[in-house]
Amino acid sequence: MYAISLGDDGAELRPLEPWQAEEFLAHVRRGRDFVGRFLPLSEVVWDLESSRAYLRSYAQKAATDTGRIHGIWADGQLVGVVLIRSMDVGQGVAEVGCWLEPSAVGKGLITRAARSVIDWAVEQRGIHRVEWQAATANTASIAVARRLGMTKEGVQRESFPLRGERYDMELWSVLAPEWRAARAAAATAAVAASMP
Amino acid sequence: MYAISLGDDGAELRPLEPWQAEEFLAHVRRGRDFVGRFLPLSEVVWDLESSRAYLRSYAQKAATDTGRIHGIWADGQLVGVVLIRSMDVGQGVAEVGCWLEPSAVGKGLITRAARSVIDWAVEQRGIHRVEWQAATANTASIAVARRLGMTKEGVQRESFPLRGERYDMELWSVLAPEWRAARAAAATAAVAASMP
Amino acid sequence: MYAISLGDDGAELRPLEPWQAEEFLAHVRRGRDFVGRFLPLSEVVWDLESSRAYLRSYAQKAATDTGRIHGIWADGQLVGVVLIRSMDVGQGVAEVGCWLEPSAVGKGLITRAARSVIDWAVEQRGIHRVEWQAATANTASIAVARRLGMTKEGVQRESFPLRGERYDMELWSVLAPEWRAARAAAATAAVAASMP
């Protein structure tokens, strides 16, 4: 029942829950080739049962306050996901991740959705450090990290195996003070731009 | 991060989660005398630990799709709750409940909030029968059931013990076809009322 | 090893435990058409594993003091069940249910067995309110409720789905003072009847 508008095109961010396992499965299947290049999604979710198990694992994370999953809907269809893979409120650290079906790419949906999620983590939950990981070759994901104002901190060499290969994973992050400063700057710029 | 507006006064319905245990405890304490007349709330939630346990039990219900809890915020303060105490999607039956701090009574918040929750249960989740229970003496709660278009089905005699007394509990319900018909009629009436 | 005689015909009420899963399964299969008209029994118990799971769920209820299951044996065969579906000793409320194979109907077995179970709940366990639910069309079950001195409190409309239809369920109950009064009256009547 809850939804956050992601812009004028009607796209929305909403909670994604276990009862939506069928819809989630269809989404994973549509995105298999595209999303699957850098994420082992179809290895984890391949039928209704595994889809429900995946969403339940995130419902458990919500219950223990260690993660969250949100869906992006466009034109009435689930086209992407923004998730807090892990969150340690005591440590003040969270890792955010995302993916998008090819049909929904290029509209800025992920960036806007990730901003809502990071805002919540930083402002509502006191997270100090938000991390983002992406394969070096996943230029789209790295572009999102950059647009979110994140800093590249290093490369975890050969840390992620996928279908017989091992990928280097870049580690990016944004700290709470940086996040707030960037938002303030953006707000100032928006005001300036709207001046006659 | 999610919120549903409950009207022009800025009141909102939002998910209520375990990390909000402190805020929830303060709300229960403020509402103790008023809410507590018919609900054993302060017997169940009396410190931070029991508050977290209560909210966790509902997070578990969300994870297993058997219940939900939502908070009502007015003027930045948690002033009430609408919950799906139990939900059996296979059976198509759910029980809805609610309470409100005295400061927030009389503004129609509960009715509007309950409508959102019942809409979700009926339209999104296929619930056929939505139940509502209230002590016979709890005229405020019974008035809400009536405003929601529910039908009184009977009285469970002496079924609810609270502080040494046993209360008769009325059982009300609305069925999915009734819910939809009432909404359609309300929409028609609204259109008619807006005609010149 | 325990048994309570249900009359001169040798019928007995006994605990029904997980190790009797095979016997219970045979009983469910014999009663499928008859019992199954109003109970989804063969949907819940269809093989040895599900039979054991069902009896184990009641053994767990016994361990947590939230329910009990008893079998009725006649001529050496398990022919029926009386169960405390749910019991909340703190609230003082219990729900009793039952069923019988067609071969054992008409001998008053259920009424006598239910009396033993309700006596235990009321006198040993302090239950104040004993509930009974039956589909409106299940005249046999409703007749038992009436013979047990219960009062009809209402009808839960379309609350019980079974094989594509939704049934209205009547709610009956007897309160502890009513139960004791009826027993005292019956005892007086029995004494009177035995006078010359």
Added chain:
Amino acid sequence: MYAISLGDDGAELRPLEPWQAEEFLAHVRRGRDFVGRFLPLSEVVWDLESSRAYLRSYAQKAATDTGRIHGIWADGQLVGVVLIRSMDVGQGVAEVGCWLEPSAVGKGLITRAARSVIDWAVEQRGIHRVEWQAATANTASIAVARRLGMTKEGVQRESFPLRGERYDMELWSVLAPEWRAARAAAATAAVAASMP
């Protein structure tokens, strides 16, 4: 509600369940000195919580079919216990144990109660070997084993520590064929004795 008469004096064997924790605790306290000479009972059950935990552990054994606990009541008071400490139906082996308050000693209650329990294990559950363990110095317990027709198989040296000392434990057992033969002989003797 269930009970088995243990003779003309009104003593009865009944299931002992978690809700009887208070009664059980009182019994353990009365029997502390006497029973406690050879059993660490008051080390295991010392307050209401530990009493409930003890009875719950046996309710769990019933649920998993690995043990049972029964109480002996005399003059309306719980005065003793006969338990199946462990039962492995697949292996056909069970261990039986017991204790009695001093006030109830010398009436043959334990022997009669143990017979009911062993009969059930052997005849209803197919147990082939029933074991009994007793400290060498516990002559009363050993006398019961002998009266039950058991055979001493050996002595487990210094196997049982109690309050700083280690006790030798005798191991006794009766096999199903022996049990049945002894019962048949007893029945024959009873018939012979009743002949004029």
Added chain:
Amino acid sequence: MYAISLGDDGAELRPLEPWQAEEFLAHVRRGRDFVGRFLPLSEVVWDLESSRAYLRSYAQKAATDTGRIHGIWADGQLVGVVLIRSMDVGQGVAEVGCWLEPSAVGKGLITRAARSVIDWAVEQRGIHRVEWQAATANTASIAVARRLGMTKEGVQRESFPLRGERYDMELWSVLAPEWRAARAAAATAAVAASMP
């Protein structure tokens, strides 16, 4: 990574862990006929899943300090097992068991390995009584018990069913003082033997 040398022939005792399930399964299969004469090993471990489950159950025993499993490797192959089936540190009692593939029999491996394990139990963990059980017909196992300086305490009649037969099980044990005295005597003898 850990290993204890069992002599000049390169044989070693090492921890046996869940990740070695494949190697353990191969060992069980090789030893099926020989080991299986007196142990239901191939009934418990028959595929990779059951092999992992078996080793996991012992990892759980290690985590709760109630048992241990060790493997014997000779010529790079897992050829036998010495385990602490059960250990109750509070009671000071442990039961040790073992088996060996036929190819490794006759080299004293089991005796030497069991000595290490019993030494640890007695000296490191304060176990007072170490038990050993063997079928009366299992002369090899009984010979090990004797070589370990154990005393036969009795025979558990028909206690162990295996493939349709019931076996008598001998119970042997060694107490901590006996164990230490025997080791001291052996050390003295060794010194004497090495004197010119």
Added chain:
Amino acid sequence: MYAISLGDDGAELRPLEPWQAEEFLAHVRRGRDFVGRFLPLSEVVWDLESSRAYLRSYAQKAATDTGRIHGIWADGQLVGVVLIRSMDVGQGVAEVGCWLEPSAVGKGLITRAARSVIDWAVEQRGIHRVEWQAATANTASIAVARRLGMTKEGVQRESFPLRGERYDMELWSVLAPEWRAARAAAATAAVAASMP
């Protein structure tokens, strides 16, 4: 009972298990000031119960093959720890960590112990990437990473909060091929050095 010699000085690496909770607690207390500068050890282990819980969590990791803990003993005292904090055999990634009491620093114990653990992870378990994390200011730990032939991959900014401050954590790693090459080079060098 298992031990790996760490050199001529008698120091040894051994498994560290829940039953050693008392010894572990004493070690943590001795190392509090020194170890605690960069590790929240005394926040996690402060009494016998928390010590046992900590060791049990690692016993659980061993049971599920996701981590290991080893102790370093010198002069009969537990003076340090090398642990596999996390291990994902499917991903081929493990993180190794360590600490040492001040009395044991400067003897190369940690480096030698870590080599045994990494050897096991790489050669026995197929781990491809071994990680090491250390606060930028923890020069001793970083020196060990360098001696182990690891490569610095980046700095996780302000990722680790300890007593009111947030520390930058360096991320180091060594890949399996690098590990093997370094060992081969070291072996060659050792042979060369031993030549006349």
